[in-house]
Amino acid sequence: MVSLAWLRDDLRAADNPALLAAAHEGGAIALYVLDQESPGIRPLGSAAKWWLHHALQVLREDLGALGIPLVLLRGPAAEVVPAFARAAGAERIFWNRRYGGPERTVDTAVKDWAAGADLHAESFQASLLHEPWTVRTGQGGPYRVFTPFWRAVSALDFRGPLDAPAKAAAPPSGFPSGEDLEDWGLLPRHPDWSAGLAAAWTPGEAAGLAALREFLDGPVQDYDDGRDRPAKPGTSRLSPYLRWGHVSPFQVWHALSTVRGTGAGPEVFGTEIGWREFCWHQLFHNPDLAVKNLRPAFDAFPWEWPEGSGPVTPPVLRGHSGDSPGQASRPDGLDPLDAWKAGLTGIPLVDAGQRQLWNMGWMHNRVRMVAASFLVKNLGVHWRVGEEWFWETLVDADPASNPANWQWVAGSGADAAPFFRIFNPETQAKRFDPDGAYISRWVPDAMTPAYPEPLVDLRESRRHALDAYESIR
Known part of the structure; x- marks a missing residue:
């Protein structure tokens, strides 16, 4: 008997009910499908791709020690999973549930196919x-x-964690071997900017x-x-x-x-x-959380959509390997959005966070709030622009937390901070980085003549933001 464990955002052996069920039912095969083609499925950002590459390498070794092969395939999962199940002679298929709207549509399609094919399909709560x-x-x-x-x-x-499966019976030979991970092109090559990620993280x-x-x-x-x-x-x-x-x-x-x-x-x-x-x-x-204000009043807010906004890397960062804290000067003509992305706003705490983000694919949460507030409220840029940049550069960006937290800062989301709560980067730095250690680590140029002047006056830009808010009340 061949049982298929279809893995997604559950790249582990322990406390994995789908994997445990597959191993219990017979010769288990684990399948990972890189699906960036199904309608509504959001393609991964570049930092997430880096993490996924290394995570799959580790997972293949971990599952191999349990006698469970890991097969890698690409394409729309509602087509790829049934095709592989048929080719492998699978009689059972298990997966752990997902909660995004497009993902649930895909899972439902696979479950409907399985019912029509008289193949047992079962999903579990795991994430x-x-x-x-x-x-x-x-x-x-x-x-x-x-x-x-x-x-x-x-x-x-809440249920207790489950053990990893015992060494499984080998599945019958002859099932498709899948694709080579290296062929997926998940790692940055020209240039390779991932040195800081590799130094900071072990997936x-x-x-x-x-x-x-x-x-x-x-x-x-x-x-x-x-x-x-x-x-x-x-x-x-x-x-x-x-x-x-x-x-x-x-x-x-x-x-x-x-x-x-x-x-x-x-x-x-x-x-x-x-x-x-x-x-x-x-x-x-709210399946469209990443693209739609939860509070409809904010649909009329006069946010800006800078030309070239979105996840495009600004020129000042292209080719930068991420192995140094950043550069000391702001090139002439660099627009405010690119200056924010590159950590060249002239506001030390914001720049420290943005440079940490580019270096290690992660930013301290307190600083995330400050950097997001500065973009949305001091620069007046739509929260979706910042959310897309974080999606591109964070190793931990997920479809729920990333947009929900941006909407929280912007004031447009559930249980949102009131719009008039505008984080002042200077007072935040004095309170939470009083000796300047964090800023010194990531913005060593902050006290040099080359450090750029602030993009905006914090007091004046705060007033403009509050005036804009009054216009939609």
């Missing part, structure tokens, strides 16, 4: 602590405010579990304060491991229980897991 359709407000609708949402979800009984399940243990062994105790200090190792840095499913939220939640009750830090970190759940709750009920 969220809750199923978004099971939690409703008293009026029967989805939650729009985080606190009552998390109160309802955190009261649920894979073992690295994710090690990061979880390291966080719970120390930083979690001071997380309530440390999470806001960008110069200190006070955060978990689990976001890319959760995004790619190297660790599951069930593993994180139950591991957190070993330190819960020892102080405020673990409790605050628990709410961050809840915020991730809240973002996915929003996406499930």
